[in-house]
Structure formats: C-alpha cells, structure tokens
Amino acid sequence: MVQRVEPISRPAPAVLSSVPRSWLHCLFRLMRRKPLGAFGAVITLAMLLMAMFAEYIAPFHYNETHMRDRLKPSSLTYILGTDNLGRDIFSRIVYGARVSMIVSLSAVLLGTILATVVGTVSGYFGGALDILMQRAVDAWMAFPWLIVLLSLMSIVGPGIVNLTIALGVLVAASTSRVIRSATLSVKEHTYIEAARAVGATHARILLRYILPNVMAPIIITATITLGFIILAESALSFLGFGVPPPYPSWGLMLNGSGRVFMLRAPWMAMWAGVAVSLAVFGFNMLGDALRDVLDPRLRGS
Amino acid sequence: MRQYVIKRLLLVLPTLFFITLIVFILTRIIPGDVVQMMFQEQGYAEDLAAMRALLGLDRPLHVQYIRWVGNVLGGDLGTSLWTKNPVLEEILYRFPITLKLGFLAMVFALSMAMPIGVLSAVRQDTFQDYMARSFAIGGLSIPNFWLATIAIVLPAYYFGWTPPIQFIPFATNPWGHVLQFLLPAFILGLAAGASVMRLTRAMMLEVLRQDYVRTAWSKGLRERVVVLKHALRNAIIPVITILGIQLAQVAGGTVIMESIFGLPGMGKFLFDALLQRDYPVVQGVNLILASIIVIINLVTDLTYALIDPRIRYR
Numbered sequence: 001m002v003q004r005v006e007p008i009s010r011p012a013p014a015v016l017s018s019v020p021r022s023w024l025h026c027l028f029r030l031m032r033r034k035p036l037g038a039f040g041a042v043i044t045l046a047m048l049l050m051a052m053f054a055e056y057i058a059p060f061h062y063n064e065t066h067m068r069d070r071l072k073p074s075s076l077t078y079i080l081g082t083d084n085l086g087r088d089i090f091s092r093i094v095y096g097a098r099v100s101m102i103v104s105l106s107a108v109l110l111g112t113i114l115a116t117v118v119g120t121v122s123g124y125f126g127g128a129l130d131i132l133m134q135r136a137v138d139a140w141m142a143f144p145w146l147i148v149l150l151s152l153m154s155i156v157g158p159g160i161v162n163l164t165i166a167l168g169v170l171v172a173a174s175t176s177r178v179i180r181s182a183t184l185s186v187k188e189h190t191y192i193e194a195a196r197a198v199g200a201t202h203a204r205i206l207l208r209y210i211l212p213n214v215m216a217p218i219i220i221t222a223t224i225t226l227g228f229i230i231l232a233e234s235a236l237s238f239l240g241f242g243v244p245p246p247y248p249s250w251g252l253m254l255n256g257s258g259r260v261f262m263l264r265a266p267w268m269a270m271w272a273g274v275a276v277s278l279a280v281f282g283f284n285m286l287g288d289a290l291r292d293v294l295d296p297r298l299r300g301s
Numbered sequence: 302m303r304q305y306v307i308k309r310l311l312l313v314l315p316t317l318f319f320i321t322l323i324v325f326i327l328t329r330i331i332p333g334d335v336v337q338m339m340f341q342e343q344g345y346a347e348d349l350a351a352m353r354a355l356l357g358l359d360r361p362l363h364v365q366y367i368r369w370v371g372n373v374l375g376g377d378l379g380t381s382l383w384t385k386n387p388v389l390e391e392i393l394y395r396f397p398i399t400l401k402l403g404f405l406a407m408v409f410a411l412s413m414a415m416p417i418g419v420l421s422a423v424r425q426d427t428f429q430d431y432m433a434r435s436f437a438i439g440g441l442s443i444p445n446f447w448l449a450t451i452a453i454v455l456p457a458y459y460f461g462w463t464p465p466i467q468f469i470p471f472a473t474n475p476w477g478h479v480l481q482f483l484l485p486a487f488i489l490g491l492a493a494g495a496s497v498m499r500l501t502r503a504m505m506l507e508v509l510r511q512d513y514v515r516t517a518w519s520k521g522l523r524e525r526v527v528v529l530k531h532a533l534r535n536a537i538i539p540v541i542t543i544l545g546i547q548l549a550q551v552a553g554g555t556v557i558m559e560s561i562f563g564l565p566g567m568g569k570f571l572f573d574a575l576l577q578r579d580y581p582v583v584q585g586v587n588l589i590l591a592s593i594i595v596i597i598n599l600v601t602d603l604t605y606a607l608i609d610p611r612i613r614y615r
Contacts, residue, residue, distance in 0.1 A: 135312070139319030142591045142598070144553030147571060151327055151583050154575040231444055235557065238446050239572065254447055262454045269454050273447030280442035 030293075037289020043282025050094050051101035058091035062248040071265040080271050083253070084261040089268065093275050096248040099160075100279065103243065104229045106164045111171025112222045118172065119179025120206055120214065124187060134180070140173045146235060153241040163242055167232060171225050178221045182214040189213075220291040227283030234276045250276045305606050313599055320591045321373070325366050327587065328580050373588065379581030383574065388585035391570065398566035399555050402489065405482050406551050407544075409490030410497060415537075418501025422509060423528055433498070440495030445554055448488050449561045468565055485558040492554070493547040500543060504536035511535075538609050545598040552590055 031038035050057060059079075066086035074081045080089040122133040140148075152166045186192070187210070195205050236242030237251030245252070253272035262269045360368070372379070378388040421433040456462045464484060469477040508514060509532055517527045556568035563569075567586060574582035606612045 132315070135315040136319050139316045139323060139591070139595075142316065142320060142549070142594045143323070143587060144549045144590060144594070146553035146556055147568075147587060147590060148327075150556065150572070150575055151587055154578070154583070155327060155330065227442070231442075234444055235446060238444075239557065239560070241575070251444075251446075254444075254450060262450070263457055266454050266458050269447075269450050273444060273451070276447065277439070277443045280444075281438060284438060284442060 034289040036285045040282045040285025043278055044286050047097055047279050051098040054094045054098045058094040060088040060091040062092045062095040073267060081267045083268050089271055092248040092253060093271055096250045099243055099247050099249050100230055103164055103233050104226055107167035107229050108171055108222055108226050110168030112175055114172035115175035115179055119176040120183050120210055123180040123183030124206055137173050137176055145170055149236055150241055158244045167229055175221050175225060178217050179214055182217040183210055186210050186213045216294045220287055220294060223283060223290055224287035227280040231280050309602055316595055321370055324584055324588045328584055378585035381579055381582050383577050383579045388581050392567060392585060392589060395565060395567045395570050398564055399568055402482055402486055402555050402566060403551050405486035406489035409487050410494035414494040414498035415501055418498040419505055419533060421502045422505030437495040437498045440491040445488050445492060446557045452484060464562060466563060468563060485562045489551055489554045489558050493551055496547060497540060500540050504539055508532045508536040541601055542605055545601040548597055549594045
C-alpha cells in the first residue's frame with residue numbers, strides 16, 4: 001500500500017531553545033527545574049562561606065565574654081542576644097558553622113574513602129570475602145548509631161580528632177552498602193570482562209574501570225550523609241560527648257547545662273537549633289537534587 | 302520458602318558473632334588501662350591488681366573473650382560498678398519503659414507517615430504534596446533534642462506549664478503514666494515518620510504507574526478502592542523492610558528523650574553509665590540492643606518474604 005509522504009516544508013513548531021547558550025543559562029535552567037535543590041545549594045554555600053570567613057562575619061570572638069551584658073535579648077550590638085556568660089550568640093553560631101563544617105566534611109571524606117575501599121573490594125571480588133565483610137557491616141549497623149557513637153566517644157575520650165574518626169567509621173558502614181551495590185551492577189558490564197580477557201590486573205580494573213563508574217552514587221550518598229553527620233555531631237555535642245568546650249558547636253550551645261538559663265532567656269535555645277536545621281535541610285535538598293539529576297534509579301533510597 | 306528461612310537464619314549467626322566481637326573490642330580499646338582510668342575517675346579500685354584479677358584482665362585477650370561470651374550465653378552480663386547489681390537485672394527493670402516509648406514512637410510515626418505519604422503521591426505536585434514533603438524534610442532535618450528542648454522551654458516561658466518532672470509509674474496513676482510518654486514519643490516518631498513518608502510516597506508513585514492500576518481505573522473502581530486496595534498493598538512491601546532500620550534509630554533516640562524528659566528507661570541508664578564510666582553496663586546495653594535489632598531485622602525480612610513471593614525464589 002502506497003503511503004502518502006507529508007511535505008517537509010512545514011515550519012518547525014516553536015519550542016523553547018533546548019541548547020544552553022552559556023553556563024549561566026545552564027545554571028538558571030537547573031535552578032528552575034529543581035527549585036528546592038537550588039535553595040539547598042544556596043544554604044550550603046552560605047554555610048561554607050560562614051565557615052571560611054567567620055573572622056570577618058562575626059562581630060565578636062566566640063569566647064569573648066561581656067559580663068555586664070549577660071542574658072540580653074537581641075539588640076543592635078548583639079544581633080541574636082547573649083548567653084549566660086555574656087558571649088554573643090550570633091558570633092558563636094558563625095564560628096560554630098566552621099567547627100561543624102570541618103568535623104562533618106572530614107568525617108564524610110574519611111568515611112567515604114574507607115567505604116569506597118570496602119565496598120568496591122567486597123562487591124568486586126565477591127564470594128566468601130564479600131559475605132564476611134557484609135556480615136561485619138550488618139553487625140556494625142545493628143547498633144543504634146547514637147549509642148555506639150556515645151560508647152565510642154566515652155571510651156576513647158573527648159577531642160575533635162576522635163570525634164571525626166568515630167563519625168567517619170559510622171559514615172563508612174552505611175555508605176559501603178550503596179557503593180557495593182553500585183559495584184555489583186557495574187561488574188556485570190561487558191567492558192569489565194573484556195579488560196580481564198586482555199589481562200588487566202584486578203587493581204587496574206578496580207581503579208580504572210569500576211571506580212569512575214561508581215562516582216555518581218558516591219557523590220550523592222556523600223552529600224546526603226553530610227547532612228546526617230551534622231545532625232549526629234550536634235546530638236553528640238548536646239549530650240556532652242562531641243566537640244569539647246573551648247570550641248563552639250551548635251549542639252553544645254543547646255546543651256542541657258544551659259537549660260537552667262533558658263527559662264529566663266529562651267533565645268539561647270532557639271538559634272543554634274535553627275542553624276542545625278537549616279544546614280541539614282540544605283545538604284539534604286542538595287543531595288536529593290543531585291540524585292534526581294545524576295541517578296534517578298536511587299530515588300526513594 | 303523453607304530454604305529461604307533456613308538460609309536467612311544461618312546468616313544471622315555470623316552477624317551475632319561480629320556483634321559480640323564489636324562490643325568486646327569497644328571496651329578494650331581504651332587508651333591506657335581501664336582499671337587505671339576507673340581508679341582515677343571514680344575511685345572504684347583501691348587495689349588495682351585485685352580489680353584486674355576480678356575483671357579478668359590479667360588473662361590473654363582471646364581467653365577473656367571466650368570467658369565473656371560464655372558468661373553472656375549463661376545469662377551473666379556482669380555486675381554494674383555503680384549500683385552493684387547484676388547488669389541484666391537492671392536492664393530488665395528498665396526495659397519496659399524504653400519499650401513503651403519506642404512502640405508509641407513507631408505508632409505515631411506510622412500513623413502519621415502512611416496516610417500523608419499516600420495523599421502526597423495521589424496528589425502529586427499539588428500544594429498538599431509540597432506541604433507534606435516539607436514536613437517530611439523538616440522531620441529529618443530538625444534535631445529531636447532541640448524540638449524537645451523547645452517543647453519544654455516555650456510552654457514554660459509563655460504558659461508556665463512543664464511536663465511532670467518526677468516519673469509517674471503505672472501503679473500510681475495509669476493515665477498520667479501514659480500521658481507523660483506522649484510528647485517524647487511524638488518527637489521521637491517524627492524522624493522515623495519522615496523517612497517512612499518519603500519512601501511510601503516514592504513507592505506509591507511507582508506503583509500508581511503500573512499497568513494493573515491502570516486496569517483498575519479503567520474498570521471504573523472508586524479512587525479509594527484503587528489506591529488503598531490495589532496500589533497501597535503493593536507499595537507497602539519495601540516500606541516494611543525499613544521499619545527495622547527505623548526502629549534502630551528510634552532506639553538510639555530514646556537516650557536523648559529519656560534524659561530530657563526524665564523517664565528512667567534503658568537509654569537514660571546507658572547515658573548515666575557512660576558518664577560514670579560503668580563499662581559492664583555499657584557492654585550489656587549495647588549487646589542487648591544490637592541483638593534485639595538483629596532479631597527484629599530477621600523478623601521483618603521473613604515477613605517480607607512471606608508477603609512477597611518473588612523474594613523467596615531468588
């Protein structure tokens with residue numbers, strides 16, 4: 001049966017230009033498609049800037065006490081008020097951002113590196129090694145994270161380094177599962193088989209072929225975990241087992257020992273919590289948007 | 302099915318073994334000597350050598366481990382250094398309170414999260430959906446200890462009302478006993494509820510796109526029947542699997558909630574023991590909690606296999 005062919009000389013329908021004209025245009029398109037993610041990115045950027053330029057943003061040093069101005073509500077000098085020792089709460093929050101960022105970023109970095117090693121090795125080699133490693137990870141994850149972190153911190157003693165290592169181990173356990181499943185799916189691809197056939201060593205395959213292809217889940221999980229680690233660090237500091245006292249930490253500012261003063265000065269209880277919530281919210285939103293963009297299959301995880 | 306059950310049960314054993322290993326190592330990685338530290342901090346051990354012999358620290362490490370595991374299997378979790386009572390007895394005394402708190406928290410979480418998740422999926426991208434998702438993200442981001450502090454401080458500041466300071470046992474005042482759990486359980490359930498809500502929403506969105514749901518719509522069934530009877534039943538299955546994980550988080554959260562609201566449960570007991578360096582208690586609570594969670598995960602996995610036949614034949 002002869003088909004009638006439509007003439008090609010119809011004018012093209014008007015569509016939005018789908019070719020980005022510049023990187024700025026690309027950025028705006030991304031922001032419009034994922035408004036929450038853009039908002040999260042803005043918050044994250046703000047936190048990082050606060051952390052890096054704390055000296056220029058904060059009007060006072062975090063330990064500077066003004067004994068005559070204790071428990072004052074917010075005013076022009078003290079933007080968010082003062083605490084029971086006369087320290088400016090706003091400055092402490094800004095410096096607290098630095099402490100939170102440093103601890104969380106280091107912990108996530110450490111944990112992600114460890115998790116990548118464990119996850120890729122476990123997933124790639126499989127067999128008894130895989131089963132054994134997975135049972136060990138399962139056992140570690142069976143402990144409620146707060147309880148095991150508290151126990152660990154009370155045993156090894158206080159300190160920022162100890163805190164970072166403890167948080168890093170926690171990150172490693174949960175992230176290694178995601179990396180392992182990503183490795184398992186990459187392992188089935190034909191180019192891995194081809195590489196083995198050509199005689200590539202296991203190390204080369206792991207570094208050169210598997211690692212670049214599991215980068216996307218690693219980045220996504222790292223960003224989402226960052227939000228959680230900020231929460232975990234603040235919970236530990238709240239209970240007194242986190243960041244030790246000279247350094248300001250958001251959790252420490254909400255500490256129970258200051259609760260006595262909170263009836264007189266409820267603003268002491270407010271702002272640090274708002275800071276933690278905003279930071280966690282920002283990182284979570286950024287991670288969600290990254291996941292939707294880079295790897296929609298992980299949605300719902 | 303039986304094969305799956307047996308395989309799953311066998312997999313639990315190495316996990317339990319690793320748990321005992323972790324708990325054992327936890328209290329042995331103290332830099333320096335545990336007895337020295339106990340003496341310095343709490344003045345427990347006047348005679349260091351005798352204390353070491355009592356705790357069995359003068360034996361080689363693997364012997365200590367085997368003795369400890371043997372004791373645990375026989376029901377002896379050691380003696381609390383603070384209260385001088387057997388650890389197991391202390392834990393069992395406080396366990397019901399933590400159980401009530403955790404159970405109530407999960408009830409709150411599920412009863413809030415499932416309806417909101419379903420609604421959010423059915424009305425995707427509407428105002429209700431965005432509100433629901435914002436609440437979920439808030440539940441995940443807002444630290445529960447902050448929420449608890451605010452919940453105590455603000456009513457006290459503005460209305461002069463505080464939750465009861467003294468713990469009300471069931472025998473004294475049953476209604477008051479239940480009431481004092483409500484606020485901490487609600488706050489505890491928020492984070493777990495947020496995760497469950499997001500997963501329910503994601504699963505419902507996926508299921509609602511399936512062909513069998515489309516068939517149900519085309520048959521002319523009411524929305525309620527399609528959503529609840531056809532879609533939700535299939536969407537819930539993966540949600541069951543994360544219940545075990547959420548319970549672990551809730552168990553951890555009880556430490557904070559019990560400390561803030563003054564409920565004498567296992568979490569507060571552990572926290573006090575950590576402050577006092579009461580290591581037998583720390584070991585015992587960690588071991589029991591981890592074992593319970595492993596068993597709960599086992600039960601949820603088996604339930605999952607029971608409900609979803611595709612799992613059994615993998």
